Amino acid sequence: MHFRRRFLATLVAGAAGLYTAASFAAVSPLELVAPIADYKIYVAENVRKLATDTRAFTAAVKAGDIEKAKKLYAPTRTSYEKIEPIAELFSDLDSAIDSRADDHEKAEKDPAFGGFHRIEYALWVQKSTKEVNKTADKLLADVLELQKRLVALTFPPEKVVGGAAVLMEEVAATKISGEENRYSHTDLWDFQANFEGAYKIVELLRPLIVKDNKSFSDKTDANFKTVFDTLAKYRSADGGFDTYSKLSERDRKLLAGRVNTLAEDLSKLRGMLGLN
Amino acid sequence: MKDQNPLSPESVRPASPERRRMLGGLGVAGAALAGLSAARAAAPAPSGPPEGPGAGAQVTDAPQSTHTQDRVPFTGRHQAGIVTPRPTAGMVASFFVLAENRADLERLFRTLTARIAFLTQGGAQPDLDPKLPPAGSGILGPVVQPDALTITVSVGHSLFDERFGLARHKPLRLTQMQRHPNDALDAALCHGDLSIQFCANTPDTNIHALRDIIKNTPDLLVLHWKQEGSVPPIPAVAGQPAESARNFLGFRDGSANPDGGDAALMDKLVWIGPDDKGEPAWAVDGTYQAVRIIRNFVERWDRTPLQEQELIMGRVKPSGAPLDGGRTEHDVPDYAKDPEGKVTPMDAHIRLANPRTHASDANLILRRPFNYSNGVTKSGQLEMGLLFICYQADLEKGFIAVQKRLDGEPLEEYIKPIGGGFFFTLPGVRDARDWLGRTLMQA
Numbered sequence: 001m002h003f004r005r006r007f008l009a010t011l012v013a014g015a016a017g018l019y020t021a022a023s024f025a026a027v028s029p030l031e032l033v034a035p036i037a038d039y040k041i042y043v044a045e046n047v048r049k050l051a052t053d054t055r056a057f058t059a060a061v062k063a064g065d066i067e068k069a070k071k072l073y074a075p076t077r078t079s080y081e082k083i084e085p086i087a088e089l090f091s092d093l094d095s096a097i098d099s100r101a102d103d104h105e106k107a108e109k110d111p112a113f114g115g116f117h118r119i120e121y122a123l124w125v126q127k128s129t130k131e132v133n134k135t136a137d138k139l140l141a142d143v144l145e146l147q148k149r150l151v152a153l154t155f156p157p158e159k160v161v162g163g164a165a166v167l168m169e170e171v172a173a174t175k176i177s178g179e180e181n182r183y184s185h186t187d188l189w190d191f192q193a194n195f196e197g198a199y200k201i202v203e204l205l206r207p208l209i210v211k212d213n214k215s216f217s218d219k220t221d222a223n224f225k226t227v228f229d230t231l232a233k234y235r236s237a238d239g240g241f242d243t244y245s246k247l248s249e250r251d252r253k254l255l256a257g258r259v260n261t262l263a264e265d266l267s268k269l270r271g272m273l274g275l276n
Numbered sequence: 277m278k279d280q281n282p283l284s285p286e287s288v289r290p291a292s293p294e295r296r297r298m299l300g301g302l303g304v305a306g307a308a309l310a311g312l313s314a315a316r317a318a319a320p321a322p323s324g325p326p327e328g329p330g331a332g333a334q335v336t337d338a339p340q341s342t343h344t345q346d347r348v349p350f351t352g353r354h355q356a357g358i359v360t361p362r363p364t365a366g367m368v369a370s371f372f373v374l375a376e377n378r379a380d381l382e383r384l385f386r387t388l389t390a391r392i393a394f395l396t397q398g399g400a401q402p403d404l405d406p407k408l409p410p411a412g413s414g415i416l417g418p419v420v421q422p423d424a425l426t427i428t429v430s431v432g433h434s435l436f437d438e439r440f441g442l443a444r445h446k447p448l449r450l451t452q453m454q455r456h457p458n459d460a461l462d463a464a465l466c467h468g469d470l471s472i473q474f475c476a477n478t479p480d481t482n483i484h485a486l487r488d489i490i491k492n493t494p495d496l497l498v499l500h501w502k503q504e505g506s507v508p509p510i511p512a513v514a515g516q517p518a519e520s521a522r523n524f525l526g527f528r529d530g531s532a533n534p535d536g537g538d539a540a541l542m543d544k545l546v547w548i549g550p551d552d553k554g555e556p557a558w559a560v561d562g563t564y565q566a567v568r569i570i571r572n573f574v575e576r577w578d579r580t581p582l583q584e585q586e587l588i589m590g591r592v593k594p595s596g597a598p599l600d601g602g603r604t605e606h607d608v609p610d611y612a613k614d615p616e617g618k619v620t621p622m623d624a625h626i627r628l629a630n631p632r633t634h635a636s637d638a639n640l641i642l643r644r645p646f647n648y649s650n651g652v653t654k655s656g657q658l659e660m661g662l663l664f665i666c667y668q669a670d671l672e673k674g675f676i677a678v679q680k681r682l683d684g685e686p687l688e689e690y691i692k693p694i695g696g697g698f699f700f701t702l703p704g705v706r707d708a709r710d711w712l713g714r715t716l717m718q719a
Contacts, residue, residue, distance in 0.1 A: 253372045253498050254374065256498045257374035258495070260498065261494040261495040263494070264494040270407065271405055271407030272408075274407065275407070276407065
């Protein structure tokens with residue numbers, strides 16, 4: 001009843017042209033096929049690289065080569081962080097691969113704490129790989145399982161489109177503070193990958209957005225550009241990133257503001273494309 | 277005062293404890309009212325607090341209020357929420373301003389003006405396409421009730437740095453809050469480019485307003501810290517003067533507060549006037565806001581003998597009367613008769629804060645505090661205290677001078693300031709075309 005009333009109000013208002021947020025039925029499902037297919041290729045490429053990198057990373061861990069493992073940690077994660085917008089589609093593997101200590105009741109001591117961050121803890125805090133041999137095996141197995149599953153995985157358009165916004169929400173809520181890679185402080189690598197991954201979705205959808213709402217598209221592009229320019233200031237000589245602690249207070253606030261704005265704007269993307 | 281009309285909706289509720297007590301107190305002398313009183317006294321035993329739910333109410337029924345339509349005017353020479361009587365719930369939120377140029381800063385002030393006008397006056401949120409996020413959080417329902425909400429915007433010392441070219445327009449006394457000897461300031465709870473004070477009848481109304489402002493300014497503001505607080509209501513009793521609310525130390529707080537309804541006094545103590553030497557012209561009708569988050573060690577306080585508590589504060593705990601006599605908090609202590617502090621110690625809180633000399637009149641401030649409660653410390657103690665807010669026309673003669681006198685007071689063993697900041701409260705929005713900060717931006 002209430003819903004119907006709201007729906008009618010929407011139709012009336014929509015007909016009256018009160019919205020700047022595009023015409024909602026303008027995008028047909030067919031128009032989404034190509035961008036979603038392209039996105040699936042993007043994900044597949046990243047998972048392939050993730051599998052290769054994780055093999056090398058876990059081999060270093062198992063060999064007890066702490067220095068090498070530390071060097072490989074952040075770059076290996078990059079391909080995973082790029083596909084995080086759709087991590088919801090494999091949430092069991094996501095929590096196995098990328099959960100943090102505070103997702104577990106006993107934190108670092110919790111036997112269920114595994115994946116990248118458990119190894120990160122071993123490398124940077126425990127300075128020993130003794131406890132994480134099995135964790136490394138499990139991480140590689142989970143990544144390979146992800147690769148296998150991907151072949152048959154359906155990408156619902158609303159999950160992909162919504163995923164860009166969801167990732168911005170996550171960055172705003174639990175990443176911008178530098179809490180994700182709290183032992184290694186390699187958060188800027190993750191930020192770069194997260195923004196690239198979210199931006200990929202926006203880029204693929206751009207032709208559909210621009211049609212009805214160029215200003216939205218321009219504003220979003222400008223915000224991503226600010227983010228990438230800000231992060232570029234922290235590139236290290238070897239092509240990586242400085243530690244999170246180097247991030248100035250001012251740039252942290254700037255990034256936080258842009259992330260909030262992107263989250264706010266991208267939260268309208270599904271509706272703009274007529275998706276549920 | 278609550279409506280005592282027997283035909284009012286309230287009269288159909290069971291008698292509250294207060295009302296029963298009051299009626300009982302009328303005793304035989306009140307026999308003339310017997311018809312009415314008997315009917316009320318015969319009502320079922322009260323099962324809840326004053327204004328509690330009526331008979332037949334369901335567990336999850338919303339508590340009812342006759343004050344959701346209370347509306348404080350938004351436009352005026354001064355911003356609302358300063359001399360406006362303090363409602364139950366308060367909050368201060370501090371923000372970093374993300375605007376990168378003057379145009380964006382003006383957009384921020386104009387956006388705040390529009391949101392505050394809507395939120396404080398109430399009205400329906402627009403209906404949007406259900407495929408989009410809704411226009412607001414909806415926590416007050418589709419039609420926003422004003423609920424006595426005031427929203428007061430102030431700017432910090434840091435807004436006058438190089439970003440906007442405002443340095444030469446900085447109010448004369450606006451500085452960054454400095455540490456006092458007993459402070460243990462946490463950087464995560466201090467200062468900010470902009471503060472917003474929210475006051476309303478319910479905390480939900482304040483939270484709704486905060487969320488609305490955050491949602492409408494993502495590229496302009498980022499939240500730095502916030503602190504909520506409340507003051508306990510007291511029963512309305514006909515013919516009795518108002519009383520000051522109690523703080524979390526159990527003492528009345530605000531007994532000697534200057535009269536916010538006295539416009540001439542407020543012009544002198546609170547508002548920047550055209551004659552305030554050295555203050556920029558744009559600042560006229562503004563004021564200085566000092567905020568302090570002051571933790572109270574309440575477990576320790578509760579284990580302190582009553583007479584010691586009273587000597588530390590300088591007041592009788594139950595009544596609030598001064599130690600040198602009198603029956604109520606409104607009685608004025610005569611320190612001239614007690615020059616050595618034999619009755620009211622020289623270092624009693626109220627004596628240091630306000631020595632009541634001719635000279636100390638210059639240091640009077642308008643306090644507007646709320647009690648806060650935040651959870652549990654690592655040591656398993658209650659993290660609670662006072663969200664102290666005060667306003668004054670001269671920050672140095674006001675809060676800073678008073679706090680300097682208080683530095684070293686015996687009360688310090690029980691309190692620890694951990695955050696806050698100094699801000700300048702912008703002049704009011706004159707009319708529908710005016711906007712917050714206009715005089716500053718056009719200075």
